[in-house]
Amino acid sequence: MKTALTSRVRTAGVLTALFLAAGPAAVGSAPTPVPARSTSAWLPYWGSDAAYADALQHASQLHTVSPFWYEATSASTVNGYPGAGDRRMVDGLHAKGIKVVPTVIETLDAKAMAELLGDPARRTAHTDALVDIAESSTYDGLDLDYERMAETDDEQLRERVRVGYNALTAELCTRLHARNRQCVVTVMPHTLLDGHAYDYAQLGKVTDRLRIMGYNLHNALGKPGPLSSVAWYEEFLGYATGVVPREKLEVALPAYGWDWTVGSTGRAKHVTSREAEALRQDRKADYLFDTASGTPHFSYTDGGKRHEVWYQDANGTAAHLAVMKKYGVRNSGLWALGFENPGVWDVLAAQ
Incomplete structure (x- = not known):
């Protein structure tokens, strides 16, 4: 964060010097171009009012909001979560110049998805259901966030998913584009x-945007550690930029963390970045920053048990944006609205 702020101060100084050098003639010249919006963010259906207010507050930085609203449960069934299609939100975001591209997740596992995607008739039925969702409101498109199908160690099954998903996305994108979505x-x-399970090169050809989830390096069921790291970003960005045009890539940054009970085999507790920082202050725990990963963390004791909390804030976001800049990827995302440390928006503005 210090580096980002220093750059902004230097830039301000240069602009001031140029203005003074130009003198009165500069007054009335063409206005300074407004920076292009470079951030998207998900809007969770739980806590949606707070997330919606957050989106409106930072509308000048957001080009797209993806309400987390839909769930595919079969080839022909896509159900809405509570509040899905809220016209007040859709219209309110559009009024601020923000595109609304709702997210669809899938509940089917790798085997079920491989069978669905490998059957042309069922695959087309699934595409029909997705297009119907896209046309159910004044949406600007769809975001497919199909993760469960990728959770398999069976290489043959994974390849069937990969090939089938290529066919689905090619068909879906063609039909969405024909509808100007x-x-x-x-x-x-x-x-x-x-x-x-994802064919980046093929997906990069047919999609408008390929979003990479830059988080969960350490997850709720594993050992304590950073959600993401500089080295990890180096690895996946090195691959992605080699097969997908940089302007189509987007890296979604985390605005949450996990609270692990050390030594426990149970699931870690999810905390938003705001909740993590409030917990740290409440417990009077030292703020620690792991420079290797670019991640804040702290520990505390509760009921005789030691907890480790790793999360993300503005300092860590700045470290990871620096890696994105190195690879020429400017587009960033945020999981999720209402979760983030407020200072993150200043860092994103300076990217």
């Missing part, structure tokens, strides 16, 4: 060990 696909990071 965007086609967005969200994927897991592609590394040596993960993300191989």
Whole structure:
């Protein structure tokens, strides 16, 4: 964050010097161009009012909001979560110049999805159901966030999912584009060990935006550690920028964390970045920053048990945006509205 702020101060100084040098003639010249909006964010259906207010507050930085509203449960069934299609929100976001591209997730596992995607008739029925959702309101497109289908160690099954998903997205994107709507696909990071159910190169050809989830390096069921790291960003961005045009790539940044009970085999507790910082202050825990990963963390004791909390804030976001800049990826996303440390918006504005 310090580096980002220093850059902004230097830039301000240069602009001031240029203005003074130009003298009175500069007055009345062409206005300074408004920076292009470069951030998208998800709007969770739980806590949606707070998330919606957050979107309106930072509308000048947001080009797209993806309400987390829909769930595919079969080839022909896509159900809405509570509040899905809220016209007040859709219209309110549009009034601020923000595109509304709702997210659809899937509940089917790898085997079920491989069978669905491998059957042309069922795949088309699924595409029909998705197009119906896109046309059910004044939406600007759809975001497919199909993750469960990727959770398999069976290489043959994973390849069937990969090939079938290529066919689905090609068909869906063609039909959405014919309706002047965007086609967005969200994927897991592609590394040596993960993300191989997604064909980045093919998805990069047919989609308008390929969103990479830059989080959950350490998850709720694993050992304590950072949600993301500089080295991890280096790995997946190195791959992604080699096969997908940079202008189509977007990296979604975390605005949450996990609270692990050390030594427990149970699931870690989810905390938003705001909740994590409030907890740290309440427990009077030292703020620690892991420079290797670019992630804040702290520990505390409750009921005789030690807890470790790793989360993300403005300092860590700045560290990861620096890696994105290195690879020429300017588009960022945020999971999720209402979760974030407020200072994150200043860092995003300076990217």
